[in-house]
Amino acid sequence: MKSKYFGVINETEFLDWESDIQEEYLIKNDLFEAFSVFGLNPQPDEVELGRFKDLKKVDNFIREMYPKDDVLNDFYQFILEIYRAGIDGDYISFSIGFDNLTFQKSQKEKRVFALKEFERIFDEICPMEYRYFVKNDSGSGLTFGLDRFKSLHRTQEYIIINLRSEAELILPFLLGDRQFFNRELYSTNEVILKICNFEKGLKILIALNEEFQFEKDTVFCPKSLAELLFDAYEGNVSKEVVKFIDQSILEVDEKIPSFVCSLMMFLNQKQLLNLKEEVFRSGINQVYDLKLSKIKLSNPSNKKHEERIAYYEEKWKGFL
Structure with a gap:
């Protein structure tokens, strides 16, 4: 997949510019967007404990900048392509281990083991706060069930959103610095590790679900x-x-x-x-x-x- 934004900044002197000029360039070229927020400086109320006064008083004006959503999504796909070998390698290792552990077992025994692995990996890569619950109106009353693949999609979306604060990764990407995204970065950078570990786990969960049909996946494997x-x-x-x-x-x-x-x-x-x-x-x-x-x-x-x-x-x- 060809990246739209990799190397889009072709000004070789970009890194030598003052920060305000860099910011103006990024906004003007539709790569970043600026947000204006008002800072408040609340003071404790001297009379009532736990209350604050002057909450409407503006203390300072804060300007924040974040990469645009298109840039973040393109960067995420770029990372998946660059480190595809690592993601696929871990997936293959899991598949080989799974086959060895379930060799000569019945289909029912394989399914039980696969379900345990499915639940273990899901718990590892999908934090509780991102889980998606749906209402089930059964005969016994209203209940709530966990939609795991919608939960995984929500987790993926939040991983991408949180890249807004990773300018030290986004800028080399926009500058087309391919050497920056090397094996050492893959091994040491927590953000890159989080992305690759999530995508490796997601790949395994999709494969297990395709084989054993644990639940309906309308997100990553939608119907034709x-x-x-x-x-x-x-x-x-x-x-x-x-x-x-x-x-x-x-x-x-x-x-x-x-x-x-x-x-x-x-x-x-x-x-x-x-x-x-x-x-x-x-x-x-x-x-x-x-x-x-x-x-x-x-x-x-x-x-x-x-x-x-x-x-x-x-x-x-x-x-x-």
Whole structure:
């Protein structure tokens, strides 16, 4: 993945500038943003213990600067790419150890062991304050369940947000100093270690969940558009036909209503679709973020329509 912001500062004398000039440059070039906050100097109340007076009195004016969100996200992805070998190496080591420890065990025993590892790693990389709980309205009353992958996503977001205060890492990145991000930094810098340890743990948790299906992951492994369309049609259309619809829609750049109309007509002719027009249209609008009005063919002898029908006929033959 190509970084948008790595080396974006090409002024070689940047580090020699006065701090105020550097700040002006970073803000002007849309890399940092400034915030103005008012400092308060509250004084204890002489009469009532635990209260303060003059809370509205402004003591000083404070200007703070932080990298913009786009810069932080790009930096985070840069770190993952630079230290990918370390993250992947730790993941491979875990996988080998897991295979050795579960060799010749039954699938049930493997799953029990995997769940213990899943819970252990989750507890290591996801602090309690970032955990995401959802309401479960069961027959026995309202309960709260932990959504682990949303919790992990929240943790990841906070790790990225906290990079705002890491100017000593962000500036070398913006200056394109590749040598700065070396093995020693990977081994000694607490921020880099935290990022890589989190991503290593996340990679393991995703892999374990994919194999053993501990819980639904809609964050890091979201459903494809075809899967979403299959769900929208509530299983009333075969997966093969849904994939065909998905591919047919994604390949169209213009005149989408005309193509969708011909597609629906073709599927009906082949008796591959058993849906009302409004249900078919609603599913497509919902999944592909379209705004199709009622699908109807104004002129059945339309040459372009006939060409599209013939195209879908050939496409379907090759699809099977």
